[in-house]
Amino acid sequence: MNQSIKLLALAFFQLVVAIPSASAENPVQAPAETKLAGPHDSSIIVRMQGPYDAEVPLQIVCYFKKSAESDKKMTGAPVELDKRLGGLISSLRNRGEFTGDDLEVLIIDAPAETIKPKKLLLIGLGDEANLSLQKMTQIGISGLREAAKLGATKVAFAPLIRDQGNNRLKTGDVESAVIRGMLMAYDTERRLQKQGFAKSYALQNWVVEAGPAYYEETISGVKKGIAEAGTAIQARDVQPYSTKSK
Template sequence: MDYPLKRCRAALIAACLAVVTAGCASAPTTPTAPAAPAAPAAPAAPSRHSEAQPAKDRTTAPPQATFAAPHGLPVTVKEIGPAEEPVDLQVVTLFNQASKQKFVESMTDLDSRLGGFVTKVRDSGQFQANALDTLVITPPPGAIAARRLLFVGLGDSSKASLDLMNKVGAVVAREAVRLRAPTVAFAPTLRDQSFDKLDTGQVGAEFITGAILGYDTEARLQQQDLDPCFALKHLYYEAGASYFSDVVEKVGPAVQKAVAQVSSRSDQPFGKSGPKAGTCHT
């Protein structure tokens, strides 16, 4: 009879399975390798406006340098264009039409803001821009920052000289007094008419010298009751970014020289029987 044998075989198989199962449960498991640490994040690329290359602050005041002239007149060299300074009187120069000096940069901008007025009035011959000719206008509202605009003619560009720029300075001072404009800004606008035969720093020095001496004469006339009292409050000399440093370097000594010239002038009245000194103080 084979039933006992079958039962024996079944018991033996069950016992083997139990041993195998127990061995699997007690066998040590292979430890899992620790996870690799995460790689540090790559640093962000510097922006175009990082500390190394700061963004340009458009609210920053333009570079300027101020010098003290006689009669309490501050003279400031400022890096700004002729359409942007909010003064009572803005002044620019203009060569005659025959010189064929091409407008660029600030003169192109100024002419555009005025609807082509500068080109039209000169080319029509109604303002010929002969040396030391003057023309003053009231610009349309919002065209430029200044209340009034004065053009001073330079004539033939082939005859332009530092002496002429000295005389332009005197003309500007006298016109400012005549127009009762307390704040005045002057832009030579030579480079802006494609003219580069005169050094920009020397042009500034000559203009400022002429303006200081011209204003001193006006002040003396007032002190002698030969002209109503009026004082200039500020004179600005406008220079482009490329020329600002050179202009400041040359204008500083020019102001000192002009101060010495004013001090050396006689205090005697202009006429032997002229009026006594008045009470006007500029």
């Protein structure tokens, strides 16, 4: 009997060794990405990824002000995100606890084994009819400042505008505006730190999430936003903010 067990165990071991693992046959493909350099040693990464798959401390997503019409048009990434969170976002919106008003913010701790980001920052876009590039610049500013409060050194961002049925603004223009606002806000943050008015915070990566259809356009928009921010930063007043600077 013991000999039979040994033979059976040996046969099983040989079978396991002979069968290649699924990961070896079909390795997980890393999403396509393009890395760009930003001010203050920051890295801007355009990645073909959804807002539920980014392994970052903070994921930012945007929502128009809730209406019956906006709910009907919502598809794709925001639907999948809400599904993975067990209906959390739709519950908050249906109960009027996050409606998506102008620059309304809400931070959520993601439950374990739902999405890869640790925290989720919802930012309101306001009424869909009032969407503008200026609004998207403000979104970038708000996103960076909330990230700094949390100390999130790696941040992923998805505006989700197309997935909410809006195509008024070009994808590249949206990303240019967001990146410009974000980098200008980050420059202010670094200047405040240098003068003793803010706690230490360094942004390492800002990941811009883009679908396959908008990937190249997003890269172009991010490059433009970085260039515009760089020019504006160079033109800023370099004098201390206050006579009380440390």
